[in-house]
Each structure stands twice: as structure tokens, then as C-alpha cells.
Amino acid sequence: MSASLALDRLRIVLCETSHPGNIGAAARAMKTMGLRHLLLVSPKVFPAPEATALATGAADLLSEAQVCATLEEALAGTVLAVAMTARERELSAVASNLAEAAREAVAWTVRGQVALVFGTEMSGLSNEQVLRCQRLAHIPTDPQFSSLNLAAAVQVACYELRRMALGEVPPAPRGFAPASSEEIEALHSHAQKALIDLGFLNPARPRRLMPRLRRMFARARLEQEEVNILRGILAAIDVLVRRAGAGQPRN
Amino acid sequence: MSASLALDRLRIVLCETSHPGNIGAAARAMKTMGLRHLLLVSPKVFPAPEATALATGAADLLSEAQVCATLEEALAGTVLAVAMTARERELSAVASNLAEAAREAVAWTVRGQVALVFGTEMSGLSNEQVLRCQRLAHIPTDPQFSSLNLAAAVQVACYELRRMALGEVPPAPRGFAPASSEEIEALHSHAQKALIDLGFLNPARPRRLMPRLRRMFARARLEQEEVNILRGILAAIDVLVRRAGAGQPRN
Numbered sequence: 001m002s003a004s005l006a007l008d009r010l011r012i013v014l015c016e017t018s019h020p021g022n023i024g025a026a027a028r029a030m031k032t033m034g035l036r037h038l039l040l041v042s043p044k045v046f047p048a049p050e051a052t053a054l055a056t057g058a059a060d061l062l063s064e065a066q067v068c069a070t071l072e073e074a075l076a077g078t079v080l081a082v083a084m085t086a087r088e089r090e091l092s093a094v095a096s097n098l099a100e101a102a103r104e105a106v107a108w109t110v111r112g113q114v115a116l117v118f119g120t121e122m123s124g125l126s127n128e129q130v131l132r133c134q135r136l137a138h139i140p141t142d143p144q145f146s147s148l149n150l151a152a153a154v155q156v157a158c159y160e161l162r163r164m165a166l167g168e169v170p171p172a173p174r175g176f177a178p179a180s181s182e183e184i185e186a187l188h189s190h191a192q193k194a195l196i197d198l199g200f201l202n203p204a205r206p207r208r209l210m211p212r213l214r215r216m217f218a219r220a221r222l223e224q225e226e227v228n229i230l231r232g233i234l235a236a237i238d239v240l241v242r243r244a245g246a247g248q249p250r251n
Numbered sequence: 252m253s254a255s256l257a258l259d260r261l262r263i264v265l266c267e268t269s270h271p272g273n274i275g276a277a278a279r280a281m282k283t284m285g286l287r288h289l290l291l292v293s294p295k296v297f298p299a300p301e302a303t304a305l306a307t308g309a310a311d312l313l314s315e316a317q318v319c320a321t322l323e324e325a326l327a328g329t330v331l332a333v334a335m336t337a338r339e340r341e342l343s344a345v346a347s348n349l350a351e352a353a354r355e356a357v358a359w360t361v362r363g364q365v366a367l368v369f370g371t372e373m374s375g376l377s378n379e380q381v382l383r384c385q386r387l388a389h390i391p392t393d394p395q396f397s398s399l400n401l402a403a404a405v406q407v408a409c410y411e412l413r414r415m416a417l418g419e420v421p422p423a424p425r426g427f428a429p430a431s432s433e434e435i436e437a438l439h440s441h442a443q444k445a446l447i448d449l450g451f452l453n454p455a456r457p458r459r460l461m462p463r464l465r466r467m468f469a470r471a472r473l474e475q476e477e478v479n480i481l482r483g484i485l486a487a488i489d490v491l492v493r494r495a496g497a498g499q500p501r502n
Contacts, residue, residue: 029403034393057398099414139410140417142285147308152280152406159407162391163350200487212480220471229463236451237488244495 003165007034009109010161012154013074013081013117015041015129022121024054024062025151031058033158034165038065039074039115054151071117071132079112080105083125083133084157086146101137102160109165116157121150179227187227187234188214194234197241254416258285260360261412263405264325264332264368266292266380273372275305275313276402282309284409285416289316290325290366305402322368322380323436330363330429331356331472334376334384335408337397352388353411360416362429367408372401382462383432385469430478438478438485439465445485448492 012030017023023046027038038061040046046067055062068074075081082101096104105114117133119125130136139156141148148156179187192210195201201209220226263281268274274297278289289312291297297318306313319325326332333352347355356365368384370376381387390407392399399407430438443461446452452460471477 025400025403028398028400031396032392032399032403034395057396140413141283142413144285145282145308147279148283149276149279152276152283152403155403155406156410159390159410162393166391195484195487198484198487198491200484209480212477216471216473216477220467222467226463226467229460233446233449233451236446236449237491240449240488240491240495244491 003162003167004034006106006109006165007162008036009113010035010105011037011039011074011078011113011115012158013039013041013071013115014043014150014154015071015117015125016120017043017046017150018121019150020045020048020051021054022150023048023065024051024058026118026154027051027055027058027061027065029151029155030158031061032155033162035158035161036061036064038062040065040067041071041074042069043067071129075115075117075132077113078115080108080135081115081117081133082135082137083130084116084118084153085124085130085136085138086141086148095136095138098137098139098157098160099164101135102157102164104135106161106164116161118150118153118157177224179222179224183224183227184217184222187217187222187230190231190234194237194241198237254413255285257357257360257416258413259287260364261286261356262288262290262325262329262364262366263409264290264292264322264366265294265401265405266322266368266376267371268294268297268401269372270401271296271299271302272305273401274299274316275302275309277369277405278302278306278309278312278316280402280406281409282312283406284413286409286412287312287315289313291316291318292322292325293320294318322383323432326366326368326383326432328364329366329432331359331386332366332368332384332432333386333388334381335367335369335404336375336381336387336389337392337399346387346389349388349390349408349411350415352386353408353415355386357412357415359429367412369401369404378462382465382469385472428475430473430475434475434478435468435473438468438473438481441482441485445488445492449488 012035014023014026023040023043030038051062052059082105085095105116108114117125119129139148139153191213192201196203263277263286265274265277274291274294281289302313303310333356336346356367359365368376370380390399390404442464443452447454
């Protein structure tokens with residue numbers, strides 16, 4: 001299944017949100033990560049100018065947002081619901097961390113709609129709300145200061161959902177044309193000759209100079225254009241060496 | 252190394268932030284993930300009541316925040332700096348995604364201080380600022396709507412840093428002592444002078460030569476010993492230039 005189809009099957013459910021600005025910021029957070037479906041369970045104030053202001057370019061998600069009377073209504077038609085929580089909970093000892101939960105949530109989109117459920121700014125989800133969900137997940141914050149803003153929690157959760165939906169396939173290395181091994185070898189030969197002419201490399205006692213340069217350039221994974229620049233610098237050294245009538249080592 | 256020690260070696264650098272509220276929200280985002288060191292390069296307004304209000308319980312990070320005149324100052328003493336960017340960039344084709352960058356950043360904390368660098372709300376980092384960093388990373392957003400709020404970007408980045416610090420602790424990068432940002436800047440200054448003396452760099456028409464060299468050496472993440480070798484080569488060029496009585500551009 002494509003990443004965008006998976007993301008289109010994810011819902012963000014916000015329960016009894018107090019501050020409409022958080023609803024707007026959550027919509028923006030969702031949209032940056034390619035999620036569209038926002039459901040609001042009994043929001044204190046909605047719609048609200050503050051929500052629209054903080055949504056910036058994501059006002060479309062707000063106008064399409066579904067306002068529900070109960071969490072049950074918001075979860076209708078889902079195949080999996082994940083309760084997001086910061087607190088330790090007596091009833092639900094088996095909380096997974098966000099990354100695991102996001103992986104499972106995305107996996108379940110193959111079967112249907114999946115919801116991530118967030119509680120109020122002050123006290124999170126009630127135990128009853130948690131029990132309506134099949135999973136419990138927490139965002140691993142510093143135990144000394146776990147005060148994640150609601151929209152920040154939605155942002156981090158949507159980031160993980162997108163990361164999982166796109167798969168951990170590392171992108172192909174982009175950029176300019178990599179230098180061929182022949183070009184790199186020619187560079188090293190040229191550099192060796194120029195360093196001898198400069199009196200910097202003593203062929204009778206080369207120590208580890210060339211291997212060290214090799215190692216440094218290997219880490220950089222040189223591009224063709226960069227080899228051309230370096231060869232140009234070496235050619236300028238050649239010219240100068242001839243002009244100076246040098247060639248003998250300094251020491 | 253423990254997770255908390257790794258997190259204590261991470262800096263968040265915000266460049267020329269326009270809205271003090273974003274600075275406060277970024278401080279809160281950092282503290283939830285266990286990061287403490289905030290550096291502000293030429294903030295428009297700071298300190299500011301709006302910053303303190305949005306920091307909520309993280310006002311201590313604001314009062315300890317270091318205000319710097321330049322990015323160079325904010326990066327002093329770091330062994331790795333990661334430029335956070337949303338835009339595609341001509342020169343810096345090799346952007347990694349956030350997860351890869353966070354993994355590398357945490358790995359480098361074994362060697363010293365590491366910085367994540369964020370640009371302005373409107374236009375991000377300048378190309379010159381990006382070139383002061385050794386890595387470039389982007390948060391994978393929806394290409395249709397990539398408008399991440401600054402504090403949201405800091406939140407997601409700090410989440411990944413914490414996840415990596417707590418998690419699969421990456422193997423420490425091996426090798427010799429990494430060069431400091433000061434040593435690397437001194438290398439670039441020396442190189443620029445030597446290339447002008449060689450007649451390879453025309454100061455009246457520098458084109459993109461120095462930025463390209465910066466980018467190449469940034470990828471290599473230079474070691475102290477390598478900087479010493481390169482400075483030695485440059486010094487040998489200086490000697491030769493004097494001997495040849497050169498100094499004028501070739502063309």
C-alpha cells in the first residue's frame with residue numbers, strides 16, 4: 001500500500017480540548033505530515049478564530065473536521081484505536097512507546113481506519129476513554145519534565161506515523177556525479193607527485209601521508225566536479241613549481 | 252555513555268528568530284526531551300515576556316540561554332554541526348533525513364559538543380550558514396505542505412535525538428580527534444589565501460570555489476591531524492609562492 005493511502009486512513013482524535021489554538025496548531029502539525037482526518041470530541045470552543053489563526057495553511061482540515069459528542073462516535077469504523085498517554089496507568093500496564101505504536105498503527109491501515117486518541121491539555125484521557133482503545137502508547141519524554149504541549153504531541157505522533165508509512169527505506173544518495181575509481185586514483189597519483197615537488201612529501205620517508213589523505217577523501221565520497229577542482233589546484237602547484245625552479249625536497 | 256550525558260552535549264541553535272514566542276516554545280520542546288543548551292544567534296527580541304510565557308516550566312532554559320552575535324560563535328567548541336533545512340539546496344545535495352542525522356549527532360556526542368542549527372521562521376538558514384555546518388538534515392514533511400512551525404521542528408528534532416540517545420546506542424564514530432570549528436575556519440581562511448596566491452582563485456571572480464571546498468571537507472568531517480596535514484601543505488605552498496616571487500593571478 002502506498003504511503004499516502006496509509007496516511008489517509010489515519011485519524012487524529014482530540015478529546016475535550018480546552019484551547020482552540022491547540023486544535024489549530026494540531027491541524028497544521030497533521031497536515032505537514034500528510035494526515036488529513038481530524039475528529040474533535042466535545043471541544044470546549046470550536047470553531048474559533050484562534051483555531052483558524054494557528055492552523056495557518058491547514059484551515060481546510062479544520063473545516064472538514066468532524067465534531068463528535070462521544071469518543072465512541074469518533075472511533076466508529078476504526079479497526080484500531082491507540083490511546084496516547086503521558087501518565088502511568090494502573091489499568092493499562094502494557095503501554096508501548098510511540099515508535100512501536102506508530103508502526104502498528106500504520107500496519108493496521110491495510111485493514112481499515114486507525115485512530116490516535118489524545119486527551120485534554122490538563123489531565124489527558126480518562127480511564128474510561130483509554131478503555132475504549134485497543135492500544136496505549138506514550139511519547140518518551142524526560143520524566144523530570146514531561147509537559148508536552150498538545151499540539152507538540154500531535155506533531156511528534158504524526159511525524160512517527162509518516163516515518164513509518166514511508167518506511168525506513170533510506171533515500172537513495174542524491175547529488176552530483178560521483179567520481180569513478182579511475183578518477184580518484186589519478187587524483188591520488190597527481191597529488192603524490194605535487195606533494196613531492198612541493199617538498200612536503202619525502203619519497204624516501206613517506207610515513208603515512210598518502211594513506212591518510214586517501215582515508216580523508218574516501219570519507220568525503222568525492223564527486224567528479226570536486227576531483228576536477230582538486231586537479232586544478234594541483235596543476236596550479238605544478239606551474240608554480242616550474243616557475244620557482246624547485247623540485248628538490250626542502251629537507 | 253549514558254543517555255542523559257549524550258543529551259547534555261547537544262545544543263539547539265536558533266538563528267535570527269523573529270518571534271520570541273517561538274523561542275519559548277522551543278525551550279519547552281527541548282526540556283520535554285531532556286535537552287538543556289539553547290543558543291540564540293541575533294534573536295530579534297530576547298528576552299521577552301512572550302518567550303517566558305510559552306516556555307511554561309522551561310523558563311530555566313531561557314535564563315541560561317546563550318545569546319551570540321554570529322553562528323560561528325554559537326558553534327565554537329562543537330565537533331559536529333547539523334543544519335536543519337526544509338528547502339532543496341543546490342550546493343548541498345546530500346541532506347540526510349532527521350532520523351539518520353539524529354543518530355549521527357548522538358553518536359558524535361561521545362567526542363564532544365554537537366549542535367543542531369535552525370534558521371528563521373520565514374526563510375530558514377542562509378547558504379552561508381549551511382556551509383558553516385558539516386551536515387544537512389531535513390524533517391520529512393509532506394511536499395504539498397511543508398510549513399513546519401519552528402518550535403514544532405525543534406520538538407520533532409529533540410524527540411528523535413532523545414529516541415536515539417535512549418535507544419539503539421549507535422557505535423561511537425571511531426578515529427582520531429575531530430577538528431574543532433575554530434580549526435576548520437582557520438583552515439578555510441588559510442586555503443583561501445593560498446589559492447589566491449597560487450592564481451587559482453580570483454578574488455574578483457571567486458565563483459563557487461570556496462563553498463564547494465567547504466562542502467567537500469564538511470562531508471569528510473575533518474580530524475585534527477588532517478587539518479594539520481592540510482595546513483602543512485598550504486604552508487609549503489606559501490614557501491613556494493615566496494620563492495617563485497609569484498602572487499599575481501595567472502589570468
